[in-house]
């Protein structure tokens with residue numbers, strides 16, 4: 001499910017920082033200036049419906065770890081909010097820092113969070129494969145959720161326990177019966193939305209971003225296990241800790257960020 005490697009990411013090792021796309025003026029991530037966001041009363045509540053039985057595997061792709069879902073049927077759908085069509089979940093992953101002081105990709109009034117969760121969906125009303133949708137303006141919808149360090153996240157622990165098995169790049173293990181809804185904050189009606197891009201290759205400007213206002217809490221120890229992952233494969237002599245796997249912020253270039261709340 002949406003896990004075929006992009007050629008680009010083979011040519012450009014990600015820990016050197018994703019390459020900048022010349023000329024793109026709808027790039028992500030961005031800073032969300034709360035006061036400049038425009039309330040849009042036409043924005044509907046988000047409707048997500050996920051089936052934990054369709055969870056397939058968890059793997060280290062050399063930049064983050066991805067939990068992948070069977071996206072060959074409409075079992076894991078997202079609609080409503082700013083979306084005109086129905087989108088299918090294919091994977092979720094995280095970005096984090098080497099310390100709790102930074103790690104998120106988006107910021108809110110320049111505030112950095114220690115990590116950010118992305119749930120990647122593609123438009124299954126208009127396209128038949130992720131690879132097609134990834135090239136189209138209305139192809140993808142990514143939900144961004146900020147993580148803060150606090151109490152232990154019970155839902156996350158099953159995922160944290162699987163990480164030592166995928167320490168190295170390109171390692172994969174079977175991972176089943178994980179409910180992505182367990183990672184959503186209690187309030188998913190309050191969000192910011194704007195048009196942007198993937199923050200890793202192919203960096204295409206095909207994403208309707210939906211960034212949740214409410215964060216989720218994970219414990220310091222849970223986040224420390226993220227940092228025990230490696231960018232490097234088992235064969236490489238020098239092992240590099242998988243930390244700071246976020247892209248630098250990109251210019252807004254006149255885009256408007258809308259909010260679903262006042």
Ligand SMILES: COc1cccc(CN2CCc3cc(OS(N)(=O)=O)c(OC)cc3C2)c1
Pocket residue numbers: 002003004005006007061063064065066093118120130131134142197198199200201202
């Ligand atoms: C045409 O390029 C691709 C086609 C199919 C699958 C892929 C793999 N790619 C999809 C998009 C994506 C997007 C990712 O991050 S993000 N922040 O959502 O842009 C990501 O972070 C680890 C990984 C992947 C995996 C690339």
Ligand SMILES: [Zn+2]
Pocket residue numbers: 093094095118199
């Ligand atoms: Zn991401």
